[in-house]
Amino acid sequence: MSVLRVEHLSKSYGGLKVTDDVSFELHPGERLAIIGPNGAGKTTLVSQVAGALQSDRGQIFLGQDNVTAWPGYRRVGRGLVRTFQISKLAPEISVIDQLALAIHQRDGSIGNMWRHKDSYRDVRDEAMQILEGLQLSRAQDRKPSEMAYGDQRLVEVALALALKPRVLLLDEPMAGVPKSEAQLILDALARLPADLAVVIIEHDMDLVFRFAQRILVLANGAVLADGTPAQIRGNDVVRAVYLGKGGQA
Ligand SMILES: Nc1ncnc2c1ncn2[C@@H]1O[C@H](COP(=O)(O)OP(=O)(O)OP(=O)(O)O)[C@@H](O)[C@H]1O
Numbered sequence: 001m002s003v004l005r006v007e008h009l010s011k012s013y014g015g016l017k018v019t020d021d022v023s024f025e026l027h028p029g030e031r032l033a034i035i036g037p038n039g040a041g042k043t044t045l046v047s048q049v050a051g052a053l054q055s056d057r058g059q060i061f062l063g064q065d066n067v068t069a070w071p072g073y074r075r076v077g078r079g080l081v082r083t084f085q086i087s088k089l090a091p092e093i094s095v096i097d098q099l100a101l102a103i104h105q106r107d108g109s110i111g112n113m114w115r116h117k118d119s120y121r122d123v124r125d126e127a128m129q130i131l132e133g134l135q136l137s138r139a140q141d142r143k144p145s146e147m148a149y150g151d152q153r154l155v156e157v158a159l160a161l162a163l164k165p166r167v168l169l170l171d172e173p174m175a176g177v178p179k180s181e182a183q184l185i186l187d188a189l190a191r192l193p194a195d196l197a198v199v200i201i202e203h204d205m206d207l208v209f210r211f212a213q214r215i216l217v218l219a220n221g222a223v224l225a226d227g228t229p230a231q232i233r234g235n236d237v238v239r240a241v242y243l244g245k246g247g248q249a
Helices: 042-050 072-077 095-106 117-133 149-161 179-190 207-211 228-234 238-241
Strands: 004-013 018-027 029-035 055-061 080-083 167-171 197-202 212-217 223-226
Touching: 004 042, 004 149, 004 197, 018 055, 018 212, 018 223, 029 238, 042 080, 042 179, 042 197, 072 080, 072 167, 080 179, 080 238, 095 117, 095 149, 117 149, 167 212, 179 197, 179 207, 197 207, 207 228, 212 228, 223 228, 228 238
Parallel strands: 029 197, 029 212, 080 167, 167 197
Antiparallel strands: 004 018, 004 055, 212 223
C-alpha cells in the first residue's frame, strides 16, 4: 500500500504549464529523487504535494485519504512534512529549543502551562534522539547564526523529523553546502529512519545516485522517465535532455 499517491497533477501560470499530468507513488521507506533541468517544475510539484499550492487538476492521496483539498498544515498533521530550499530557521534560538518547540507544537502542548514537569524531560530526550540520529548532538546548544551552513541544513531536517513524518520532502538539501561539508549531509541522510519515505529534489547527481532507489525525471513539467538509478542512467532520452554523456547533470 502506498504512503503517498499523486495522480495527474497539473499547474499552469497563464499559458505556461509548470506541472503537466504528473503521477507517481511512494511506498513506506522508499527513497525517491525528483530531478530535471532548472525550471522543470520540481519545486512547484513539491509545493502542490505539500499543499502550499493548489493544483489545477489531479489528486493527492496520503495513505487512503484524499488530501487534495486539504491545507498544508493538515497534511503535516498526517505526516507529510517538507523542508525548503531556503532556510526557515530562527537564527538566534538554540537548536535544542527550536526542536523542543517543534515537538510541543506537534503534540499540541504549546501554551499549556500545567503539563507535568516530566513532559519537559521527555521532549528534551526526544529532541536529543533526533540530533543523535543526524550526528548533530554536538550542536544542541548552538544558534543557527553561529553554525556552519551544512549543519544548518541538518537542523532543518531535524525540525522536520520532530514533526514525526511518514513522508519527508527535501527540497535541495545540498543547495549552498560547501564540498567540505557535503559528506556530513550524505551521512545524515543515509541514517534517516528506514520506514520513513523520502522524496528529494536535488541537482547534485552524486547524492541522487547514492541516495535514491527510484528517480523521477521531469522536463517541461511532465514526467520524462521514472525508474531505478540504473534505468535512468541507461535511458538515452534522459541522457540527451539532462544527464549528458557522462551521466552527470
Ligand atoms: N508563481 C509563479 N508564477 C509564474 N511562473 C512561475 C511561478 N512559480 C514558478 N514559475 C515558473 O514555473 C517554472 C518551474 O519552476 P520551478 O521552480 O517549479 O522549477 P524547478 O524545477 O524547481 O527549478 P529549479 O531547479 O531552478 O529550482 C519556471 O519556469 C518558473 O519560472
